[in-house]
Amino acid sequence: MKxxxxxxxxxxxxxARLRQSIVAAVGVTFGVAMFIALVSFMAxxxxxxxxxxxxxxxxxxxxxxxKPSENQPINLFLPFKNAVNFIRSLKPKDxxxxxxxxxxxxxxxxxxxxxxxxxPKAMTQVFFNTGIIEISGVxxxxxxxxxxxxxxxxxxxxxxxxxxxxxxxxxIFLGRGIADKLLVDVGDVIQLxxxxxxxxxxRVAGIFQFGLAEIDxxxxxxxxxxxxxxxxxPASYITDIQIKLxxxxxxxxxxxxxxxxxxxxxxxxxxxxxxxxxxxSVRTIISYAVGITLLxxxxxxxxxxxxxxxxxxxxxxxxxxxxxxxxxxxxxIFIFLSLIIGLSGGLSGLIIGFGLTVLIDNIPFETASLPxxxxxxxxxxxxxYIIGIVFALVTTFFAGLFPARKASQLxxxxxxxxx
Amino acid sequence: xxxxSKNIVLETKGISKSFFDPVETKVLKDIxxxxxxxxxxxxxxxxxxxxxxxLYILSTMDTDFExxxxxxxxxxxxxxxxxxxxxxxEKIGFVFQFHYLLDEFNVLKNVILPGIKLGKxxxxxxxxxxxxLLKAMEIDDQALKMPHQxxxxxxxxxxxxxxxxxxxxxxxxxxPTGNLDKKNSEIVFEIFQQLCKERNQSLLIVTHDDDxxxxxxxxxxxxxxxxx
Numbered sequence: 258m259k260x261x262x263x264x265x266x267x268x269x270x271x272x273a274r275l276r277q278s279i280v281a282a283v284g285v286t287f288g289v290a291m292f293i294a295l296v297s298f299m300a301x302x303x304x305x306x307x308x309x310x311x312x313x314x315x316x317x318x319x320x321x322x323x324k325p326s327e328n329q330p331i332n333l334f335l336p337f338k339n340a341v342n343f344i345r346s347l348k349p350k351d352x353x354x355x356x357x358x359x360x361x362x363x364x365x366x367x368x369x370x371x372x373x374x375x376x377p378k379a380m381t382q383v384f385f386n387t388g389i390i391e392i393s394g395v396x397x398x399x400x401x402x403x404x405x406x407x408x409x410x411x412x413x414x415x416x417x418x419x420x421x422x423x424x425x426x427x428x429i430f431l432g433r434g435i436a437d438k439l440l441v442d443v444g445d446v447i448q449l450x451x452x453x454x455x456x457x458x459x460r461v462a463g464i465f466q467f468g469l470a471e472i473d474x475x476x477x478x479x480x481x482x483x484x485x486x487x488x489x490x491p492a493s494y495i496t497d498i499q500i501k502l503x504x505x506x507x508x509x510x511x512x513x514x515x516x517x518x519x520x521x522x523x524x525x526x527x528x529x530x531x532x533x534x535x536x537x538s539v540r541t542i543i544s545y546a547v548g549i550t551l552l553x554x555x556x557x558x559x560x561x562x563x564x565x566x567x568x569x570x571x572x573x574x575x576x577x578x579x580x581x582x583x584x585x586x587x588x589x590i591f592i593f594l595s596l597i598i599g600l601s602g603g604l605s606g607l608i609i610g611f612g613l614t615v616l617i618d619n620i621p622f623e624t625a626s627l628p629x630x631x632x633x634x635x636x637x638x639x640x641x642y643i644i645g646i647v648f649a650l651v652t653t654f655f656a657g658l659f660p661a662r663k664a665s666q667l668x669x670x671x672x673x674x675x676x
Numbered sequence: 677x678x679x680x681s682k683n684i685v686l687e688t689k690g691i692s693k694s695f696f697d698p699v700e701t702k703v704l705k706d707i708x709x710x711x712x713x714x715x716x717x718x719x720x721x722x723x724x725x726x727x728x729x730x731l732y733i734l735s736t737m738d739t740d741f742e743x744x745x746x747x748x749x750x751x752x753x754x755x756x757x758x759x760x761x762x763x764x765x766e767k768i769g770f771v772f773q774f775h776y777l778l779d780e781f782n783v784l785k786n787v788i789l790p791g792i793k794l795g796k797x798x799x800x801x802x803x804x805x806x807x808x809l810l811k812a813m814e815i816d817d818q819a820l821k822m823p824h825q826x827x828x829x830x831x832x833x834x835x836x837x838x839x840x841x842x843x844x845x846x847x848x849x850x851x852p853t854g855n856l857d858k859k860n861s862e863i864v865f866e867i868f869q870q871l872c873k874e875r876n877q878s879l880l881i882v883t884h885d886d887d888x889x890x891x892x893x894x895x896x897x898x899x900x901x902x903x904x
Binding site: 270585 | 728732735737738757758761762763764765766770772774776777778779780781789790792793794795838842850
């Protein structure tokens with residue numbers, strides 16, 4: 258009853274100054290709409306840019322690092338046990354690139370509840386031959402099913418059918434850059450030289466484009482069996498095991514633990530790509546800062562209008578107090594007033610903000626490096642809308658609080674006697 | 677409190693008040709009096725004698741004074757602002773020189789607003805009460821108009837209706853006829869007198885209109901901060 262009464266009086270005051278109230282609400286609308294459009298667009302862009310790398314990067318990659326033996330012979334020499342040894346001109350030990358006992362490791366990983374999927378890979382350097390020119394490159398032997406599940410390889414294929422990798426043993430998918438350099442197209446046969454010096458012929462089954470020239474210019478994909486055959490290695494030869502986890506944040510811990518367990522080197526996504534995290538968070542901070550600044554400016558607008566309104570409504574405040582409204586009641590009248598402006602402005606801001614994002618989402622954005630992207634990216638997330646409306650209400654609450662406190666402290670006697 | 681407290685609605689004991697700006701000036705000196713239920717009192721005095729200051733102390737809006745104030749048998753000393761607001765809402769009706777109607781609401785809404793605030797009756801009951809009051813003042817046909825559509829005299833009558841809506845123990849007026857012409861002043865005076873006689877309503881009116889004062893039951897005359 259009392260709240261309804263206070264609300265009733267607020268609405269009365271609001272209607273008395275309808276035009277200014279609408280202007281104030283439009284300020285909030287603008288702030289919220291821009292905030293949502295900006296954050297959704299920025300997050301979409303972040304996801305796109307991060308996705309370029311991160312979608313294709315395993316959360317943890319197991320491999321054999323080229324490094325020196327940790328236990329050098331001198332350590333085993335007892336008389337020097339407590340001494341500090343300096344070894345110069347140390348060379349790394351050749352352990353080979355193969356992960357030993359890979360079948361057992363894969364099996365163990367597949368049964369780990371933290372792991373979403375496991376994709377084995379056999380990678381090798383090769384030379385692509387065209388005429389007398391040799392272009393160095395990399396062939397990744399992949400299990401296409403696992404690769405598709407974890408990294409959605411087919412998203413990046415611009416020509417050809419990915420299943421051909423599995424179906425035919427001498428097919429290869431070339432990066433757009435190499436295909437252009439070799440002047441080949443789907444269906445052509447290319448020759449490549451393995452590290453052992455053998456020349457093999459493979460048929461180009463498709464062309465892919467990741468959008469990063471340094472990758473598209475050197476990388477190609479074939480089946481695991483094809484690469485093993487290329488290297489004259491048995492079917493168990495695997496150089497990398499890639500996994501994705503249910504929780505990406507657990508990667509650094511899991512990498513350490515699993516590396517110790519299996520005796521293989523492991524690198525987690527955060528360590529491998531720390532620069533992306535930094536870039537994303539900086540962009541996010543900037544968009545939030547701009548959005549919140551807009552809302553604060555809108556808050557000042559409300560503050561001004563309420564202050565003006567209080568001077569205009571001095572008499573009304575005085576009589577409300579004289580007829581039994583307490584200072585707190587008067588304070589709430591003005592806070593409600595402010596919140597009504599904030600809520601109506603904020604809600605229309607959400608709608609306009611959504612409209613803006615839809616508009617941006619439909620603006621064509623075609624770039625050669627991103628074959629699957631046709632329009633500007635937008636990240637639609639409820640949380641941005643929630644933040645927008647909550648911040649609009651918090652801003653208007655505080656914008657209303659100070660004038661409202663002033664109104665609550667007005668002395669009715671001095672107003673009435675001043676007449 | 678006195679044994680005949682039932683008949684006394686308002687009592688002051690030694691109320692004094694000083695202003696300190698720019699120099700200490702004692703505006704009220706040891707004011708002690710009682711208002712009985714159903715009496716029509718007026719406070720008269722020259723400008724600056726402290727009569728309005730006294731009224732605002734009695735009205736609980738000014739709490740900065742020395743002495744004791746009893747309203748309806750209850751001491752008002754030590755009540756916080758929130759409690760004082762409730763006392764004003766329930767027990768005191770105000771009529772000022774200026775009508776102070778809220779421009780945003782119609783006449784009826786203006787009258788029932790303190791009643792809604794009190795929350796003892798439903799809106800329908802309050803509207804009925806308000807119509808009865810407006811009818812008694814012969815302005816019931818104006819109930820749904822906005823205040824700015826009314827004449828000065830009509831506005832003041834609406835203000836009186838508003839003061840009466842919560843059936844206060846005392847009506848206080850600060851020069852309620854000060855802004856009105858002879859004819860409207862007469863109407864307002866008659867309404868007051870009628871209230872006093874028919875409803876046994878206590879009234880305390882500050883005025884400098886001697887004709888007005890002479891016709892009330894009791895005149896409290898003030899001079900230089902004292903009752904004489």
